[in-house]
Amino acid sequence: MRTYRRADAGRRRPAGLIRAGSLLLPGLLLFVSAVSGSVIRGPSGAAVTRVRRHQGELYIPFSAVVEAYGLYRYEIADPGYVFSSRFCRLALAPSSREVEINGERVLLDAPVEKIDGQLFVPLYLAIRAMAERISPEPPPPPIPGTGISGRLVVVDPGHGGRDTGAIGAGGTEEKEVVLSIARRVRSLLEIRGYEVVMTRDRDEYIPLPVRVMTANQAGGDLFVSIHSNAAENLGARGPETFYYSSASDRFAAELARLENLAAAADDLSGPGEWSRAASPLPSGRIGESRRLAGEVQKRLAGLSPENDRGVRTAEFFVLRHTQMPAILVEAGFLTNRIEEDLLADLEYQERIAEAIAAGIDIYFQ
Numbered sequence: 517m518r519t520y521r522r523a524d525a526g527r528r529r530p531a532g533l534i535r536a537g538s539l540l541l542p543g544l545l546l547f548v549s550a551v552s553g554s555v556i557r558g559p560s561g562a563a564v565t566r567v568r569r570h571q572g573e574l575y576i577p578f579s580a581v582v583e584a585y586g587l588y589r590y591e592i593a594d595p596g597y598v599f600s601s602r603f604c605r606l607a608l609a610p611s612s613r614e615v616e617i618n619g620e621r622v623l624l625d626a627p628v629e630k631i632d633g634q635l636f637v638p639l640y641l642a643i644r645a646m647a648e649r650i651s652p653e654p655p656p657p658p659i660p661g662t663g664i665s666g667r668l669v670v671v672d673p674g675h676g677g678r679d680t681g682a683i684g685a686g687g688t689e690e691k692e693v694v695l696s697i698a699r700r701v702r703s704l705l706e707i708r709g710y711e712v713v714m715t716r717d718r719d720e721y722i723p724l725p726v727r728v729m730t731a732n733q734a735g736g737d738l739f740v741s742i743h744s745n746a747a748e749n750l751g752a753r754g755p756e757t758f759y760y761s762s763a764s765d766r767f768a769a770e771l772a773r774l775e776n777l778a779a780a781a782d783d784l785s786g787p788g789e790w791s792r793a794a795s796p797l798p799s800g801r802i803g804e805s806r807r808l809a810g811e812v813q814k815r816l817a818g819l820s821p822e823n824d825r826g827v828r829t830a831e832f833f834v835l836r837h838t839q840m841p842a843i844l845v846e847a848g849f850l851t852n853r854i855e856e857d858l859l860a861d862l863e864y865q866e867r868i869a870e871a872i873a874a875g876i877d878i879y880f881q
Contacts, residue, residue: 556642559603559650560586561718567639573626574639580604581642585650588699590862596628601703604650608637615641616845617649629750667880670736672700672834673698674743674775677721682746684856691719693741697847700741700869708877728837737809738876740844741834745771746860751850753821755868758844759805760835764828771846772830804841812843812875818870819867845872 556563556576565580581587587599587606593740596609607616613627622645626638673695675681681690695716702712715727722730731739745752747767763769809827817824825846835842847868848855858864 526817532843542720556580556584558584558642558646560584560601563650568631568636570629570631570636571626575626575629575631575636576639576642578628578635581637581646584642585646586699586703588696589703590866592863602706604646606646606651606754609634615645617646620649622649666711667709667737669705669733669876670713670715670734670739670743670838670840671698671701671705672715672727672731672739674741676716676719679721682744682850683851684850684859686856686860688850688856688860690746690850692864693744693850695719696862697865697872698742700866701740701872704869704873705876708873710876724833725837727834731834731838731840731842736840738879739834739838739840740812740833740872740876741832741842741844742872743775743844743846745846746851747849748851749808750851750853752819753849753855754825755813755816755848756828756846757809757816758828758830758832758846759802759809759832760837760842761802761829763830768828768830772832775832801839801841805835805843808841808875808879809843811879812845812872814832815875816845816847816868816873818866819871 517607556565558581561584563580563583565576566576567576569575582599585604585606586601587604589600591598593607596607596612598605598607600606605616605618608628610630611627613624615622615624615628624638624641624645628638629636673691675691675694677691679691681694683689695718698714699717702714705712713730715730716722727741745756758768758772763772806827813824813827817826826842830844832844848859850856850859
């Protein structure tokens with residue numbers, strides 16, 4: 517569903533920026549500017565969005581509500597959709613004024629609409645209906661029989677900020693896709709009882725050495741970096757999962773070289789210092805990384821068995837320097853038009869996240 521591909525979008529304004537005409541309601545702060553811009557704050561953070569008038573009512577893109585409330589879990593439910601997070605479950609349908617918020621039916625002043633192919637909701641859904649019914653709560657208890665308490669997984673959404681990563685012919689940016697998938701992986705792992713650290717949780721540039729230091733200082737049990745692929749061969753498609761070793765082929769070597777270019781520019785210790793100072797990999801780490809990659813790839817391959825690219829090896833910077841079993845997932849090719857549409861679809865992103873989370877769970881158990 518291409519209309520949702522920017523559910524994680526939204527440029528953030530500096531903290532403390534207050535415009536005239538602000539509204540304060542329980543659990544939510546909205547700033548409306550004279551140029552129809554707004555900042556919505558919810559339990560999961562802030563979203564910068566626009567307000568537009570439609571059939572006499574004020575509307576905002578639903579993607580802003582998704583970001584402010586962390587509604588990254590998504591499913592189709594006839595006749596509409598269900599979005600959920602640890603705070604909230606929201607069911608809605610285009611052309612309907614009735615929504616369901618945490619099991620309570622609420623009648624809006626105006627219907628949910630699709631405008632120019634994008635889902636829009638009445639402004640008061642965000643600033644009143646949801647704000648009055650939702651307050652931050654502790655995460656739900658783990659599902660019995662799943663997960664292992666005390667395990668910490670570091671999830672690394674690739675690229676971000678000025679580094680867009682791959683860009684598909686339709687304009688889909690890798691940095692947006694992988695952040696959306698990573699947030700869903702985090703949600704699924706937390707439900708299973710794991711602790712999760714994200715190397716980035718918004719659209720910002722994080723140097724590769726900083727990602728490594730974040731993982732090592734957190735004392736993670738696993739490191740999972742999430743990317744989407746690109747190739748000159750526009751027919752190339754399918755997921756693949758890497759662990760650290762000498763490159764399995766020339767394509768893997770070139771892919772790692774391109775990803776690692778940023779590390780050389782961002783080396784905080786001096787040119788090449790990370791490579792010269794690299795200590796031997798901990799005993800057994802390569803074998804554990806291989807096992808983790810196998811469990812994750814086995815489940816990713818189930819999404820498209822005919823396009824399974826398998827487990828591969830390459831000398832990625834983030835896999836070499838993290839001190840725990842580490843893998844890098846290439847979820848698919850943005851340069852393939854069919855796969856670009858899939859990767860931009862929230863339902864498919866959820867399936868990718870479920871595959872990654874399930875592979876991690878099986879690895880630990």
